Amino acid sequence: MSLIYPRSGLKAHPLNNSPDYRSTLKRAPSQPLILLPHTLSETTGPVFGHVAVSEIDSDLTRAHAGEPLGERIIVTGRVLDEDGRPVPNTLIEIWQANAAGRYVHVRDQHPAPLDPNFTGAGRAVTDADGRYRFVTIKPGAYPWRNHHNAWRPAHIHFSLFGPSFLSRVITQMYFPGDPLFRFDPIFQSITDERARNRLVSRFDIETTEPEWALAYQFDIVLRGRDATPTEEPHEH
Amino acid sequence: MSTEKPDGLTPSQTIGPFFAYALTPRAYGGSELATEQVAGEGVAGERIRIEGTVLDGDGAPVGDAMIETWQADAEGRFHAAGNAGFTGFGRAETSAEGGFFIETIRPGALPGPNGTTQAPHLTVSVFARGLLIRLATRIYFDDEPGNAQDPVLALVPAERRGTLIAKRGAGGIFRFDIRLQGEDETVFFDA
Numbered sequence: 001m002s003l004i005y006p007r008s009g010l011k012a013h014p015l016n017n018s019p020d021y022r023s024t025l026k027r028a029p030s031q032p033l034i035l036l037p038h039t040l041s042e043t044t045g046p047v048f049g050h051v052a053v054s055e056i057d058s059d060l061t062r063a064h065a066g067e068p069l070g071e072r073i074i075v076t077g078r079v080l081d082e083d084g085r086p087v088p089n090t091l092i093e094i095w096q097a098n099a100a101g102r103y104v105h106v107r108d109q110h111p112a113p114l115d116p117n118f119t120g121a122g123r124a125v126t127d128a129d130g131r132y133r134f135v136t137i138k139p140g141a142y143p144w145r146n147h148h149n150a151w152r153p154a155h156i157h158f159s160l161f162g163p164s165f166l167s168r169v170i171t172q173m174y175f176p177g178d179p180l181f182r183f184d185p186i187f188q189s190i191t192d193e194r195a196r197n198r199l200v201s202r203f204d205i206e207t208t209e210p211e212w213a214l215a216y217q218f219d220i221v222l223r224g225r226d227a228t229p230t231e232e233p234h235e236h
Numbered sequence: 237m238s239t240e241k242p243d244g245l246t247p248s249q250t251i252g253p254f255f256a257y258a259l260t261p262r263a264y265g266g267s268e269l270a271t272e273q274v275a276g277e278g279v280a281g282e283r284i285r286i287e288g289t290v291l292d293g294d295g296a297p298v299g300d301a302m303i304e305t306w307q308a309d310a311e312g313r314f315h316a317a318g319n320a321g322f323t324g325f326g327r328a329e330t331s332a333e334g335g336f337f338i339e340t341i342r343p344g345a346l347p348g349p350n351g352t353t354q355a356p357h358l359t360v361s362v363f364a365r366g367l368l369i370r371l372a373t374r375i376y377f378d379d380e381p382g383n384a385q386d387p388v389l390a391l392v393p394a395e396r397r398g399t400l401i402a403k404r405g406a407g408g409i410f411r412f413d414i415r416l417q418g419e420d421e422t423v424f425f426d427a
Contacts, residue, residue: 007426009245014368021250023366026293027416029424034391036372036425037349041359044314045306046325052269084239093269095258104264105254107300121258121266157252159259165306165359166427170370172249189368190247198246221242 003224005038005166009082010223012198014189021185022146038166045164048091050125058124060096060136068118070099070137074207074215075156075173078130081224086130087167090222093159094134096120101140101154110142135213141180153180153187162222173218174200248369253300255363260302260329272328274305274340276321281310281341286375286402286410289334290362293417297334301364302327303414305338305375307357312344342377348387355382355389362414362424372427375412376401392423399423 016028036042056062061072075094079087097103097120100112104119120139124132139154155172162168174187178200181187190196198221207215257264262271275281290298305326308314314324328336338358348354355376362371376383378401383389389397399422402410415422 010426012245012247014247014249016368016371018368021366021368023250024368025366026296027298027364027366029371029421030293030417031396031421031423033424033426036388036391036427038427039348039354039388040314040346041306041308041354041357041374042427046270046323047315048269080239080242082242082245084241091269093258095255097254103254104257106263108254119257119264119266121261123269157249157255157258159251159255165361165372168304168361168370169246169248170251170363171246172252186250186368189249195244195247198243199249219242220246221244223245 002227003043003081003163004227005043005223006082006225012190012192012195014191018185018189021189042165045161045168048125048161049089052091053123053125058122058132058134060118060120060122060134063119064117066117068098068115068137072135072213073138074133074135074209074213075201075218076131076133076207076215077218077220079126079132079160079162079220079222080130081222083225085226086126086128087162087222088126088128088130090126090163091161092124092126092132094122094156096136096139096156097142099137099140101142112140112142138175146185151180151183153178153184158220160220160222163224167222167224169222172199175216176200176203250365250368251302251363253365255302256329260327270323270325270327272326272336272338274307274323274326274338279309279319279322279341283339284342284408284410285337285339286412287335287337288412288414290330290336290364290414291334291416295418297330297332298364298416299330299332299334301330301334301362303330303336303338304361304363305340306359307340307343308346310341310344312346345382350387352387353382353385355380355386362416371416371424373414373422373424374400377410378403396423
């Protein structure tokens with residue numbers, strides 16, 4: 001199957017020049033980007049099949065001898081292309097803070113406790129329907145120094161490859177109803193509200209498992225459409 | 237299966253400062269999906285090492301970036317059969333001093349648009365705190381005569397082309413610094 005990569009969808013992305021997020025000030029390029037034709041170098045990309053992942057990689061609560069503290073959750077959804085077709089067999093990497101809002105990373109100095117039973121890194125590969133599923137704990141909000149009283153809304157980082165260099169994306173999944181959304185310059189860097197809200201997962205009672213874990217659905221749409229779309233029949 | 241057309245792309249967000257224990261987890265004892273080593277032993281081609289530093293608009297090192305590289309093999313092919321040990325994909329975390337390296341084989345020339353030939357190059361993604369969407373760039377090589385006919389370099393103003401060209405120095409190591417902003421800013425692409 002051959003894919004094309006229209007540029008029309010790219011307006012959903014934030015601009016690197018988003019000064020309310022202060023780390024952009026010295027890092028966002030000041031020169032205009034140069035339009036790149038889509039050559040073989042861009043329309044191909046690394047392939048990571050199921051060999052890259054073992055079953056336990058998608059359950060972040062089983063990485064240590066004991067169970068982590070916090071609210072156990074299921075995070076599941078589908079990876080789709082711009083036509084809504086599943087993207088099967090594609091790798092997803094995730095990472096997150098623990099329930100107290102602390103990352104394992106050595107440079108995270110937030111004075112909240114580390115959890116010896118939680119690292120917060122996972123991997124999964126989508127199935128034939130583009131579906132993935134993680135078990136983890138709900139991450140906590142945490143403070144940062146972007147501005148006075150700055151707090152990140154709870155989020156899980158997602159890294160995806162898709163079929164090519166052009167479909168590669170790193171993003172963050174948020175939780176519904178977070179009161180910190182309106183104060184967060186990273187979330188708000190996406191200027192289109194509908195696009196922004198695509199990063200908010202949906203609580204799903206149907207997938208929630210009784211006596212065990214709440215479930216959140218998060219679908220991800222990657223760049224790429226069928227190069228030879230078939231005309232849908234019109235109703236007369 | 238019914239396919240409902242999605243509302244639009246999932247927007248990008250920054251990689252943030254705390255990705256290493258998941259994406260480049262060597263120091264954390266985690267399993268690495270990909271590393272600075274792109275080609276295993278026995279892969280055909282000229283062995284090369286590319287080194288560089290990622291710098292911000294003040295010229296300060298960016299010590300929390302991730303660099304990913306993607307390339308053809310020595311014959312200019314992607315995903316060629318019978319090329320075991322060659323992934324084509326490299327991933328490196330910058331050091332506290334902003335440094336990174338990639339060890340690979342020199343890629344071959346490959347077809348470009350409209351019957352052109354692309355000079356050997358690596359395709360690069362730069363992710364970092366402060367970047368809300370990855371930066372796309374390319375690494376070319378200063379000893380390739382084909383650069384003069386490369387259709388992508390031709391799109392770049394001549395005075396900025398040099399930012400895309402790694403320069404061979406002592407010990408045969410190619411040098412490629414990435415300047416995110418300001419003087420001699422690296423050319424980044426709208427892919």
